[in-house]
Amino acid sequence: MSRRVTIKSIAEDLGISHMTVSRALSGHPNVQQSTRDAVVRRAEELGYVRSAAASAMRGDPSSIVGLLIPNITNDFYARFANTLAETCEAHGLQLIIHLTKDDYEAERLATLRLREVQARTVVSVPTPLPGTLPTAPESGLDTVQLIRDRPGADPAASVLVDDARALRDAVLHLHRQGHRRIAYLGAPETLSSGRQRLAAYRAGMRDAGLDPDPVLTLLEPPSIAMGDRLTCRLIDHTDASAVLCGGFEISNGALKAAMQREALGSRLAFVGYGDPEFYSWIRGGLTTIEVPVDELAIRTVDVITQPESAPRGQRHSFAAKLKVRG
Amino acid sequence: MSRRVTIKSIAEDLGISHMTVSRALSGHPNVQQSTRDAVVRRAEELGYVRSAAASAMRGDPSSIVGLLIPNITNDFYARFANTLAETCEAHGLQLIIHLTKDDYEAERLATLRLREVQARTVVSVPTPLPGTLPTAPESGLDTVQLIRDRPGADPAASVLVDDARALRDAVLHLHRQGHRRIAYLGAPETLSSGRQRLAAYRAGMRDAGLDPDPVLTLLEPPSIAMGDRLTCRLIDHTDASAVLCGGFEISNGALKAAMQREALGSRLAFVGYGDPEFYSWIRGGLTTIEVPVDELAIRTVDVITQPESAPRGQRHSFAAKLKVRG
DNA sequence: TTGAAAGCGCTACCAG
DNA sequence: CTGGTAGCGCTTTCAA
Numbered sequence: 216m217s218r219r220v221t222i223k224s225i226a227e228d229l230g231i232s233h234m235t236v237s238r239a240l241s242g243h244p245n246v247q248q249s250t251r252d253a254v255v256r257r258a259e260e261l262g263y264v265r266s267a268a269a270s271a272m273r274g275d276p277s278s279i280v281g282l283l284i285p286n287i288t289n290d291f292y293a294r295f296a297n298t299l300a301e302t303c304e305a306h307g308l309q310l311i312i313h314l315t316k317d318d319y320e321a322e323r324l325a326t327l328r329l330r331e332v333q334a335r336t337v338v339s340v341p342t343p344l345p346g347t348l349p350t351a352p353e354s355g356l357d358t359v360q361l362i363r364d365r366p367g368a369d370p371a372a373s374v375l376v377d378d379a380r381a382l383r384d385a386v387l388h389l390h391r392q393g394h395r396r397i398a399y400l401g402a403p404e405t406l407s408s409g410r411q412r413l414a415a416y417r418a419g420m421r422d423a424g425l426d427p428d429p430v431l432t433l434l435e436p437p438s439i440a441m442g443d444r445l446t447c448r449l450i451d452h453t454d455a456s457a458v459l460c461g462g463f464e465i466s467n468g469a470l471k472a473a474m475q476r477e478a479l480g481s482r483l484a485f486v487g488y489g490d491p492e493f494y495s496w497i498r499g500g501l502t503t504i505e506v507p508v509d510e511l512a513i514r515t516v517d518v519i520t521q522p523e524s525a526p527r528g529q530r531h532s533f534a535a536k537l538k539v540r541g
Numbered sequence: 542m543s544r545r546v547t548i549k550s551i552a553e554d555l556g557i558s559h560m561t562v563s564r565a566l567s568g569h570p571n572v573q574q575s576t577r578d579a580v581v582r583r584a585e586e587l588g589y590v591r592s593a594a595a596s597a598m599r600g601d602p603s604s605i606v607g608l609l610i611p612n613i614t615n616d617f618y619a620r621f622a623n624t625l626a627e628t629c630e631a632h633g634l635q636l637i638i639h640l641t642k643d644d645y646e647a648e649r650l651a652t653l654r655l656r657e658v659q660a661r662t663v664v665s666v667p668t669p670l671p672g673t674l675p676t677a678p679e680s681g682l683d684t685v686q687l688i689r690d691r692p693g694a695d696p697a698a699s700v701l702v703d704d705a706r707a708l709r710d711a712v713l714h715l716h717r718q719g720h721r722r723i724a725y726l727g728a729p730e731t732l733s734s735g736r737q738r739l740a741a742y743r744a745g746m747r748d749a750g751l752d753p754d755p756v757l758t759l760l761e762p763p764s765i766a767m768g769d770r771l772t773c774r775l776i777d778h779t780d781a782s783a784v785l786c787g788g789f790e791i792s793n794g795a796l797k798a799a800m801q802r803e804a805l806g807s808r809l810a811f812v813g814y815g816d817p818e819f820y821s822w823i824r825g826g827l828t829t830i831e832v833p834v835d836e837l838a839i840r841t842v843d844v845i846t847q848p849e850s851a852p853r854g855q856r857h858s859f860a861a862k863l864k865v866r867g
Numbered sequence: 868t869t870g871a872a873a874g875c876g877c878t879a880c881c882a883g
Numbered sequence: 884c885t886g887g888t889a890g891c892g893c894t895t896t897c898a899a
Contacts, residue, residue, distance in 0.1 A: 219875095219876090221875090221876055221877085222876070222877070222878095223876075223877095231885085231886090232885065232886045232887075233876090233877085233886090234878080234885070234886055234887075235884090235885060235886075237876095237877065237878060238878090238884095238885090241877095241878080243878095244884095245884055245885080246884075246885085247884065247885090250884090250885090262681055264653065264656040264657055264681070265657055265876090265877085266597075266598070266657070266659070266875090266876050266877070267594075267597075267657040267658045267659070268593075268594045268595075268597035268598045268658075268659060268875085268876075268877095269594075269598060269875080269876035269877040269878090269891090270876085270877065270878090271592075271593075271594035271891090272592070272594045272595060272598060272875090272876080272877075272890090272891045272892065272893095273876090273877060273878065273879090273890085273891055274891065275877090275878090278654065278657070278658070279637075279658070286623055287613065287619055287622055287623045287626065288619050288620055288623050293613055293614050293619045294614055296613055296638070297612055297613045297614050297640065300613065300638055300639070300640045301640055304639065304640065304647070304650075304651075307654075309637050309639070309654055309655075309658065310637060310638055310639075311605075311635050311636060311637050311638075312622070312626055312636055312637075312638050313626070313630065313635070313636075314623065314626045314627055314630065321630070324630075325630075327590065328604065328633075328635055329635075330590040331590055331591055331592070331593040331604075332593045332594075332604070332605070332635065332658075333592070333593070333594060355588055355590070439818070467818065467819070470819075471819070471822045474822050474823070475822050475825075492765070492793065493793070493796075493797070493819055496797045496800050496801050497800070499801075545891095545892090547891090547892055547893085548892070548893070549892075549893095557869085557870090558869065558870050558871080559870095559892090559893085560869070560870060560871080560894085561868085561869060561870080563892095563893065563894065564868095564869090564894095567893095567894085571868055571869080572868075572869085573868065573869090576868085576869090591892090591893085592891090592892050592893070594891085594892075594893095595875090595891080595892035595893040595894090596892085596893065596894090597875090598874090598875045598876065598877095598891095598892080598893075599874085599875055599892090599893060599894065599895090600875070601893090601894090
């Protein structure tokens, strides 16, 4: 049960001042080569590890980046987290992941924890604000907003997806295939993403010269179950010949329903949202809206590591695009 | 640009000693109620957050748990990480995730980083040791081994999956369905999991009164591509009527190949490994080997939070089981 | 009930 | 080139 190895213990061991050890280990020039070598070797032998706590106390920037996402099983978040973690690794940053489940209180608590450990930045998918809050509170942390834009927040940057074009293209694509009764499954307009995607769907319908039928425009809180249920309804009770999905979970749920009813392709054409591995080989490949996940993650780390290269509050927007398959 | 709020700044603000503030905030009894209230209120107002760095310096246990896994896109790891994160959250623990890509050097570096921040425990899927290492080094951290067992390591505990029974059951299940030419795709015997699963497959074959054909026993480093390629080979160049998958990635690759050749079920019966959401609705549901992911994660946190409740080095084994569908 | 001092590991700043 | 001092935020120990 040996005590922690510190620069002092090394100094003692070597019979020199802890300052010399500090300089030797941090590459300061003013150390005799022989001394430096001895120190470095001894540190190695003893298994010395620099204390992040001590550095943090001195006000040095920490290596910790927080990531606040609803969950990590969703394919998009998993892939984002994966690339973010890899890229962080390359920059010597460490990623603390907190799952918010889209719950504001969970986000608040997680932010507190991250402040305690002096995270240098937090990458956050802002949760919907509860109605009781008049205004968004400041996190007290340098924040990069991901995907969503919280009104009233003051983020260091926002990394967003622009899927309007892709959604419009999807409608036009279906129209070219002869579809006229094109349904849309999306989040309610109370969510900013829900609003924007719905608008894009409608714009596409207009461009195609079609009239969006309210019966085929189904808006509910997004989930796999929601996509499943509403797609069953489309198949059983409407004359929809195609469905466009306005979200990741919705897409998986809709796919499940269409596959289980053996309606996919034949009874109901499908355009998904997101691109999990298996979309590429289901029924010869599914047409879907592809979000540039890796680019989002890489840019996010860019923003974190080079805050000066862009003005504070900058919005980085990445275009999703329609991937036609099958 | 206000300075960090500390107990000292609060004390100054209130014209009292920082010790009183410390006591008030940490619930020490020896503080006058009125003083305590004033302190708590002021701390709230100023947005005081306790410094984890200062605590760590004093030797208090940190709230940080490390997680070392190959990646986080694999369904099993994603689900494990998800439940682990949720459960940690509930215990006030924070999860730092490092991706090792199954590379020893990456694991070593990540471990170093975690030591720097004084992680209290690291949950690790040990990477294969490079041949050059005569013996496994000690991490200097309290380690919980996940899934794999590194020889020569001295973990605080191991959380393992026992899939021998499930694999045997899978063979017997296929045999009952009339299959005699049952192929197996797995990792090479150099990996401990590869060795064990292969043995279980062979035990199943023996129990079924079948003779494992070397031509149908394909062992290669596991990946989606490997599963894909070898399944194509099975379909095109052998008389295998069923395939049993001995790994998560292998299973996804094999499924991809079988689906693309429209061989699934008809030409080739399939038993997968792992249970991603979509396995339940592909072709009416796939039969697969189900690993109790959530239980693993929950037990892992148990082990972390109550190290005394089990002897050091304890092995916690969870049985996978065959899920028959379709 | 309150306060002062010391020390956790580290480095910027001065003295030698 | 080397060594001492001080201070980052906090709590334990002792003194008032």
